[in-house]
Amino acid sequence: MSALSIKNVIIGEGSPKVIVPLVGKTEEALLPEAETVKSLAPDVVEWRVDCYEEVENLVSVVDMLSKLRSVFTDQLLLFTFRSHKEGGNKEVSDVYYLELNKTAILSEAIDLVDVELYMGESIINSLVTTAKEQGVYVIMSNHDFEKTPPKEEILNRLCRMQEYGADLPKIAVMPTSVSDVITLLDATNTMKTQYANTPIITMSMGGMGVLSRLAGEVFGSAMTFGAGKEISAPGQIPVDELRTVLGILNKSM
Numbered sequence: 001m002s003a004l005s006i007k008n009v010i011i012g013e014g015s016p017k018v019i020v021p022l023v024g025k026t027e028e029a030l031l032p033e034a035e036t037v038k039s040l041a042p043d044v045v046e047w048r049v050d051c052y053e054e055v056e057n058l059v060s061v062v063d064m065l066s067k068l069r070s071v072f073t074d075q076l077l078l079f080t081f082r083s084h085k086e087g088g089n090k091e092v093s094d095v096y097y098l099e100l101n102k103t104a105i106l107s108e109a110i111d112l113v114d115v116e117l118y119m120g121e122s123i124i125n126s127l128v129t130t131a132k133e134q135g136v137y138v139i140m141s142n143h144d145f146e147k148t149p150p151k152e153e154i155l156n157r158l159c160r161m162q163e164y165g166a167d168l169p170k171i172a173v174m175p176t177s178v179s180d181v182i183t184l185l186d187a188t189n190t191m192k193t194q195y196a197n198t199p200i201i202t203m204s205m206g207g208m209g210v211l212s213r214l215a216g217e218v219f220g221s222a223m224t225f226g227a228g229k230e231i232s233a234p235g236q237i238p239v240d241e242l243r244t245v246l247g248i249l250n251k252s253m
Helices: 027-039 058-071 094-106 121-134 151-163 178-195 207-214 239-252
Strands: 004-006 009-011 017-022 044-048 076-080 112-116 137-144 168-173 201-204 223-227
Touching: 017 027, 017 239, 027 044, 027 058, 044 058, 058 076, 058 094, 076 094, 094 112, 094 121, 112 121, 121 137, 137 151, 151 168, 151 178, 178 201, 178 207, 201 207, 201 223, 207 223, 207 239, 223 239
Parallel strands: 017 044, 017 223, 044 076, 076 112, 112 137, 137 168, 168 201
Antiparallel strands: 004 009
16 A cells, blocks of 8 residues: 655555544634634644535635635645435535536645545546546545444445545444444455555544544554544544544554
8 A cells, every 4th residue: 555645744654644624504603613623733624515504506615615725724625525325414416416526626725525435437437537637636435324334345345446546445334333343443454455555544433433543553544533623423532632642553653
């Protein structure tokens, strides 16, 4: 697995890089939240645009992106519309999903875009092609809030993302037992050591899965999500606490 360098951030070397989400519903909520998140100095800031009340107004989305870019001059900016079927806050048509993400890619305001694995081949190929043409990196993602699939299925999904041209394959699953957390960690290690050409992102959600958010450097997950003002998924922990544990593990590696 080779490291990925985006601007001044090297993903896949050393401690997992920290992503912090923005989840404000309005500009009035987002801009103060952005200042709070900036003070935490994350490696990547994720705008969860599905939380934004004006998400169906492309002009408003681009304007907000410009304002966020002016705040986050040193951090990488990730644009994510999480679909309702994968735990997001808003349901839109596949046609609009494509248009929204293409608009963000072409805005020249983002560094990374999230593309969901199960959006369909034509949408994925279109977004990956456009992103590569614009120098935007693709996190391809899949989320299961109900269960943890078997190890072979986790590996299959991550490999499919890689085949689609994802720069950073990502999977998040929900454990119902400690064995599920072990399954996710085992799959992560196997993916990293046997199949991955690029860094990967994996996590087991909820309280039971917190270990997976901390031990990426051991098992092979190159990025992890920390909580800023609010969480965007179950199991995220505050950035300061996250960095303390990541630092301890890094020193022992």
